[in-house]
Each structure stands twice: as C-alpha cells, then as structure tokens.
Amino acid sequence: MPCEVASRFVVLYGSQRGQAQAIAEEIGEQAAQRGLEADLSCLSEKEKYDLEKETAPVVFVVSTTGDGEPPDTAVPFVRRIKKKTLPRERFARLCYALLALGDTNYANFCNCGKTIDKRLQELGGKRFYATGHADDAVGLELVVDSWIEGLWDAVRKALSEMAAAGPAVGSQQDNSAVILQETAEPSGLGLKLRHLNLSEPDAEASEQPILRSGKEKDVPGNAAVDASLTKSLPPLSESSLKVPALPPPYLSVCLGDEVNSVPPLKENQHEVQISRAVPLTRHDSVKAALLIELDVSDKDLPLQPGGVFDVLCPNNGSEVEELLQRLKLGQQRDHCVLLELLKDTRKKGAQLPAHIPEESTLQYVITWCLELRSVPKKALLRSLVECTTSGFEKRRLQELCSTQGSADYNRFIRDPNICLLDLLRAFPSCTPPLSLLIEHLPKLQSRSYSAASSKLRHPGRLHFVFNIVESPACPERPVARRGLCTGWLADLVAPVLQPYGGGPAPAESSGDAALPKIYISLRPPGTFHLPADPALPLIMVGPGTGVAPFIGFLQHREKEREQMPGATFGESWLFFGCRHKDRDFLFREDLEKFVVNGTLTHLKVCFSRDNSEGPGSSPKYVHHSLQLHSKEIISLLLEQNGCFYVCGDAKNMAKDVNEALIELFRTELQVDKLEAMKKIATLREEKRYLQDIWS
Structure with missing residues (x-):
C-alpha cells in the first residue's frame, strides 16, 4: 500500500x-x-x-x-x-x-x-x-x-x-x-x-485574451522608439499573456472619526533639533552637498565616529496631497484609519501591518507609513488591473506584470525607478481603493547616515553629510524630483542655511524657535569605527561625501593626541576624490589643518574633472591613487596590521577600489589573482577591510 x-x-x-x-x-x-x-x-x-x-x-x-x-x-x-x-x-x-x-x-x-x-x-x-x-x-x-x-x-x-x-x-x-x-x-x-520544461499546469498564472486597438495595428517599423510605459508593440501586444494570479485581498479599511493625536515615538527614536546647516559645495558644482549639525546635548547617544543612525523622513507633501485627491479622500485626511483582517481572506498567515500604528489619521498613514516612491512590484500591477476601466490600460498593465512583458517591466518601470503615482498618472482610468495600497505598498523606510563628527571635538553635537539627490525627468516619469530624504532635509534647512564659505545663517538671530527638528534612531553598533589600538595605521578611501565618517575619525584622533601626548599613534592615510578643486573639495580647510598638526599623515586628493589626460597627469580617481602607493599600502596592511576603510558609492567606486587592491597585492607580492583575493578575504575576516557603501 x-x-x-x-x-x-x-x-x-x-x-x-x-x-x-x-x-x-x-x-x-x-x-x-x-x-x-x-x-x-x-x-x-x-x-x-x-x-x-x-x-x-x-x-x-x-x-x-x-x-x-x-x-x-x-x-x-x-x-x-x-x-x-x-x-x-x-x-x-x-x-x-x-x-x-x-x-x-x-x-x-x-x-x-x-x-x-x-x-x-x-x-x-x-x-x-x-x-x-x-x-x-x-x-x-x-x-x-x-x-x-x-x-x-x-x-x-x-x-x-x-x-x-x-x-x-x-x-x-x-x-x-x-x-x-x-x-x-x-x-x-x-x-x-x-x-526549463515544467510540465505541470501553472496554478498561479492564467492566459489572458489579446486586446488590441485599431491604432496598434499600424505599427511603425522602429519598435525600440515607439514602445513606452503605456504602449506596447508586436509581438508583445499580440501575445497571449501569462500573468500572476490575483493576490488575495486581506484587509478591510474604514475611516473612523476625526482625531488630532500623533502616535508616540518608539523607544529608540529621538526628536532632535537642527542647530546648524552648512553648504559644502559651490553653487555651480555638479552635486550639492550639505552638512547638518544636530543638537543631541540632552540625549545619551552611544554613537562613535563612523557609526550609523537613521533619519525618519516623510513622503513628499505634494505627492501625499496628489494621492489623497486621486483617492477622493482629501476631505477625510484627519479621520482615523481602522484596519481589520477580512474574515474570509485566502491569504496565508494574513496579519495587520505592524508599521501602521493604531489611532493614526489617513494623512499620517500616507505621509509617514507607506513608501510611495517604491518601485511597484508585479503583484501590485496585477491588482491594479482589476481597478482599471479602460480596456487598453488594463491590457497594458497585464503585459507589464506578465512573464512575456518582463523586458518592458524592467525598461519602463524598474530601470527609470517609477512609483505608484507615476503609474496612476499614466493610467488615468485606474482607481485603486485605499485598502489595496495599504496591502501592497511597503513600509516607509528611514534613511541611514554616518556620523561625521566626534563627541570629543563636538560634545553634544552630531554631524552628518549628504548630497542632494536629483532625478531628472524622463519619458516614463515626466516630473523631475529630488531624493525623498535629501530633498526634504534641504527644504527643511533652507531658511537657516549658512552661506557657502561661512557667515551667519539667515534665521540665526531669531533664536531657537526658527530651528527645525527631525526624528532619528540609532542602529546597532557596527564594525566601521576606529580600532581600539591607536597605534594601528589607518588607510581611508572616501571620495565625495564618502569622506564624512573619516572627518569624525580624524577629529577623534586629533583630540586623543592632545589628551595622550605620550601615546603611539599609527600613520593615517586619506585617499579623497572630487570633481573640481575649487567647487566640491569637501572639508578642504579641515583636512589641510589635520595634515599640518600631524593628525593626518598623508592626504592624497584626485580631481576627476580638472586633470588633463596623458603622461605625467595626476591620478583621476582614488583607485588610481592607491596604485601609486602600493608598497606603502602593503607594508601598512601586512606588516603593521593596519585597517583599510572604504566609504562611498558601491556601484563603481567600491568595486574599482577592490579591484585595485587585488591588483596591488598581486603585483607587490608576486602572487596570482586567486591568492591575492584570499589575502584580501583574510583582511575582511579580521575586520581590517571595512566598508560603508551605498548604491
């Protein structure tokens, strides 16, 4: 049997x-x-x-x-x-x-x-x-x-x-x-x-009928030019589609009475005042960088230089307003959102979303709880199909979430980083209910920043640095926008921003009442910090705003040298890079002062847009500069047990630095690439090759 x-x-x-x-x-x-x-x-x-x-x-x-x-x-x-x-x-x-x-x-x-x-x-x-x-x-x-x-x-x-x-x-x-x-x-x-060849019928998918318009029959020859977020071309427009099964709804959402309360802060969250905001770049630099100083004098924050903390940021106010109007809920923004699980839901293990506090208003939920800028997943697209009345729009949404439309999904949704509002603008007959958005939009994530100061140098203060992210308009997203958190912070500090190069802030004379406040939370301590033994050498690689944690490192070392005059301190090398010497050389005066007083042993700076090409020219990027000092780096890392820190862009810089380090080990030690990679892996295991990088 x-x-x-x-x-x-x-x-x-x-x-x-x-x-x-x-x-x-x-x-x-x-x-x-x-x-x-x-x-x-x-x-x-x-x-x-x-x-x-x-x-x-x-x-x-x-x-x-x-x-x-x-x-x-x-x-x-x-x-x-x-x-x-x-x-x-x-x-x-x-x-x-x-x-x-x-x-x-x-x-x-x-x-x-x-x-x-x-x-x-x-x-x-x-x-x-x-x-x-x-x-x-x-x-x-x-x-x-x-x-x-x-x-x-x-x-x-x-x-x-x-x-x-x-x-x-x-x-x-x-x-x-x-x-x-x-x-x-x-x-x-x-x-x-x-x-390959999965013979069992796919229970998650269904074949959708072909929907065509008369316009789509007369297709110009250049499909690459004419396809768009809202329009497909053959063969996709004429294909039967394999689309995901409709995600089962699981929330009942109602709006209760008006409330005027705000959910309390969580245990690890702190309200702090912005005491100072300083531009670090000239007005004509490619990217605008700001330094913000927080007053944490009444907080006991165990944050070391280079430590990471989170800034709680809201969704953009105009985008929140646009969504409220699209949902036809503008008049109910101050009403309490009441959530219950549908009794007959087919969703396995359905739970109420933990990121939406009880007694929250609709305005609060859309502003602080849902990631409106997240790239819509295919499950959301599939659900939006059922909320769309236009046959052509419905068909296009089906294509974008289908197996056959994966290339279009990547090209017109994922790659241009479009969001829910971009979709709703492109598909005007789509009118999703609030419950669907709460089910599908992810939690609004806080944004992480590195501490760019030392408590020894700035007691009661916490500095951090960022570039204001700018995303230009594109065909799929006709509205230019700033980064969610960096754009919000830039607007927040604009009234108190000090002039470039020094001078008082415009609102400084009006007292603390003019200074804005934000919410932050600490993250668990990581490994990106100064070594406990000050005698160990430091090699720091931080182009652009990647230099921020190293400013904190050097401030800390400077004060330690003052407090422990008899102690031994290892060499410190900083490989910094920017575009133009006179536009975006961040912390130039501070770094030069660190060199003069001996805190920073070697400062190597690259200017990628100032250098002329050809023999004898200065290194263009930090990984080029590393290669010019290969013997010293090998000695510091292998003979003196130094620490190698990298902070900045993960997509290009961090990869280039890693490849440069592999090549440096290979040539100086006369070993093959695999052996060089093993030695670098050992540095990582020993927590002596540390990265604070982002994409």
Whole structure:
C-alpha cells in the first residue's frame, strides 16, 4: 500500500527591509493555490520551528545587508548554526532549499545566504533544489520568478521521497527542473537559474485574451522608439499573456472619526533639533552637498565616529496631497484609519501591518507609513488591473506584470525607478481603493547616515553629510524630483542655511524657535569605527561625501593626541576624490589643518574633472591613487596590521577600489589573482577591510 504524501513544507525568511519576507509570503500564497501547505515563519521566531527534528522540506529566503551581514532578524539564527561545538550531523534529517537575495554592487554578494547554505551542508543538511542567488542590481525577479516556478516540482518530489523513506531520512534530488549556469561575479562564481520544461499546469498564472486597438495595428517599423510605459508593440501586444494570479485581498479599511493625536515615538527614536546647516559645495558644482549639525546635548547617544543612525523622513507633501485627491479622500485626511483582517481572506498567515500604528489619521498613514516612491512590484500591477476601466490600460498593465512583458517591466518601470503615482498618472482610468495600497505598498523606510563628527571635538553635537539627490525627468516619469530624504532635509534647512564659505545663517538671530527638528534612531553598533589600538595605521578611501565618517575619525584622533601626548599613534592615510578643486573639495580647510598638526599623515586628493589626460597627469580617481602607493599600502596592511576603510558609492567606486587592491597585492607580492583575493578575504575576516557603501 503506497504511503500517504504530506502537503506541508516549511518556509523561513530573514529580511531587513521586507523583500525576503514578501517573497516568502508569495511562496506561501502560491503553495496554497497548488494544494500545498506552507508553514511560514521568520528566522527570529525560533520557538516556531526546530530544524533538527523537522520532517518536512524547508525553504529559506534570506537577504544580505550592510557589508555582507545577515539581516537583523537572521543574526541570532546565523550565530546559533555557526557554533563550532555543534555535531557534524546536527541537521542530518534536514531537507532544504535556499533562495539568497543580494546585490552585486556590493563585494559580499548574497553573503548571508551563502553562509547559511554552507553551514547547513557542513552540519549534514541536504539540498532538494538548487540554491538561487538573486541580484537586486539587475532585478531580483530575473532569478526569483524562475526559481519559484521550478520550486513546486522539487517540493513535491522531496515530499514524496521523504514520505517513502520515513521520517528519519532526508533526501537530495537531482534538480531536473532547473539548469545551473556559472556566471562571473565580482565576488567569485555564482549560480543563476533558468526555467526549463515544467510540465505541470501553472496554478498561479492564467492566459489572458489579446486586446488590441485599431491604432496598434499600424505599427511603425522602429519598435525600440515607439514602445513606452503605456504602449506596447508586436509581438508583445499580440501575445497571449501569462500573468500572476490575483493576490488575495486581506484587509478591510474604514475611516473612523476625526482625531488630532500623533502616535508616540518608539523607544529608540529621538526628536532632535537642527542647530546648524552648512553648504559644502559651490553653487555651480555638479552635486550639492550639505552638512547638518544636530543638537543631541540632552540625549545619551552611544554613537562613535563612523557609526550609523537613521533619519525618519516623510513622503513628499505634494505627492501625499496628489494621492489623497486621486483617492477622493482629501476631505477625510484627519479621520482615523481602522484596519481589520477580512474574515474570509485566502491569504496565508494574513496579519495587520505592524508599521501602521493604531489611532493614526489617513494623512499620517500616507505621509509617514507607506513608501510611495517604491518601485511597484508585479503583484501590485496585477491588482491594479482589476481597478482599471479602460480596456487598453488594463491590457497594458497585464503585459507589464506578465512573464512575456518582463523586458518592458524592467525598461519602463524598474530601470527609470517609477512609483505608484507615476503609474496612476499614466493610467488615468485606474482607481485603486485605499485598502489595496495599504496591502501592497511597503513600509516607509528611514534613511541611514554616518556620523561625521566626534563627541570629543563636538560634545553634544552630531554631524552628518549628504548630497542632494536629483532625478531628472524622463519619458516614463515626466516630473523631475529630488531624493525623498535629501530633498526634504534641504527644504527643511533652507531658511537657516549658512552661506557657502561661512557667515551667519539667515534665521540665526531669531533664536531657537526658527530651528527645525527631525526624528532619528540609532542602529546597532557596527564594525566601521576606529580600532581600539591607536597605534594601528589607518588607510581611508572616501571620495565625495564618502569622506564624512573619516572627518569624525580624524577629529577623534586629533583630540586623543592632545589628551595622550605620550601615546603611539599609527600613520593615517586619506585617499579623497572630487570633481573640481575649487567647487566640491569637501572639508578642504579641515583636512589641510589635520595634515599640518600631524593628525593626518598623508592626504592624497584626485580631481576627476580638472586633470588633463596623458603622461605625467595626476591620478583621476582614488583607485588610481592607491596604485601609486602600493608598497606603502602593503607594508601598512601586512606588516603593521593596519585597517583599510572604504566609504562611498558601491556601484563603481567600491568595486574599482577592490579591484585595485587585488591588483596591488598581486603585483607587490608576486602572487596570482586567486591568492591575492584570499589575502584580501583574510583582511575582511579580521575586520581590517571595512566598508560603508551605498548604491
């Protein structure tokens, strides 16, 4: 008599900003549509799962944050499985699959997922499906969609084999549903997945009828020119479409009475006053940089130079107003938002969104809780189809969320970074309800900044630096806009901004009443800080605003040298870069003073737009400057145990610096590239190659 095959499997996720959680929830919803039962939990909820005793297949979905670190929710789990005292067969019964999320703009691509995968293997775990590595630099969905599509055959096969073998035995399958392709990545070799011949009917998708207009029949020859966010061309416009299943609604949203209260601050959040704002660049520089000083004299903030804190920023006021008017809820902005779960929802594990406080007004929810600027996911596009009355607009939304329309989705939505309001402007017949937006829009995330000052130099003050991000208009987004947080901060400090080059602020004479306030929260202490031993040398690489934490480092070192005149201090090197010497040389006077008083041993500055090309010209970028000092850098790092810090842009600069360092090790030590990479990996493991980078 054949054994009964169970339908239950486990899904565990570790998420920092909600992407891994959303993908895990999507797996749970698709499982239910296929007659499977996904037992969904966060890795932080250790009381809900026991991998040592688990008899069902387990699917992990994990992201990576910072410099290859696990997300906060996965840190305890990673620590537990990395204990060296665990027996080698700890997870001998575990049958698992893993989807790792990462970004190849960063050196340690998918590091958390790779760490978990490797450790589970070392402890006896067996894969039933090939590990996926999804890259946010090119679009997570390129791997995620295919990986999930191939998962179902693999889960069923694992369930069948585990049922046949009995509860004590795990199984590893041949992964026939996927092809593994090796692809070169900055951090080594990785795997990408391409879906093949899944014969089972796809319960998550449906074939949509072709909708055409008379205009679309007369198509000019140049499709690349004429396709747009709102218009497709053959073959897509004439194709049958495979679109995702409609996400099940799960919230009932009502507007109650008017309220005038504001939700209280959380324990780790602080209201602080902006005591000073200073422009660091000339008016004609390519990017405008500002320094903001916060008055934290009444706060006990254990923040070291280079430490990271978050600024809580609201959505843009005009965008909030536009959305309220589009929803026809402008007159009810001060009414309380009341949320309940739909009693008959089909959503697996539905919960009320934790980021929306009780007793919040509609204005507060849209302003402070929902990320209006987030790029719409395909699930949101699929839901918007049902709220659209125009047949042509409905068809185009179907195309953009379909498998066949993936290229258009990337070209017209993901790459230009359009948001919900851009979509609503482009598709005027689309009128979504408030409940749909609360279900699909992610939590409004705070923005992270590095401390650019030392408490020894500026007691009771906290400095941070940023460029005002400018996004020009484009065909998909005809309205130019500033970065959400940087644009808001620039507007906030405009009345009190000091003139470039010094002088009093316009509102300084009016007293503290004119000074604005913001909300900040501290993040857990990281590793990007000065070494405990001041005798260790420092090599700091920070072009542009990447120099900010190093200003804090040098302020701290300067005061320590004054307070400990007999102590030994290691050399300090700063490799700084900007475009023009006379426009955007940030902190020029401070850096020159640090050199004069001996705090900064070597200052190497590159000006990328001032230099002439050809032999004898100065280095253009910081990685060029590093190569000119290869012998000194090798000595500082390998003979004197120095620390190498990099701060700034992850997409280009950090990669170029890493490649330059590899080449530097290769040539100076006369070793091959692999050996050079191993030595740099050792620096990372010893926390002597540290990065604070962003994309």
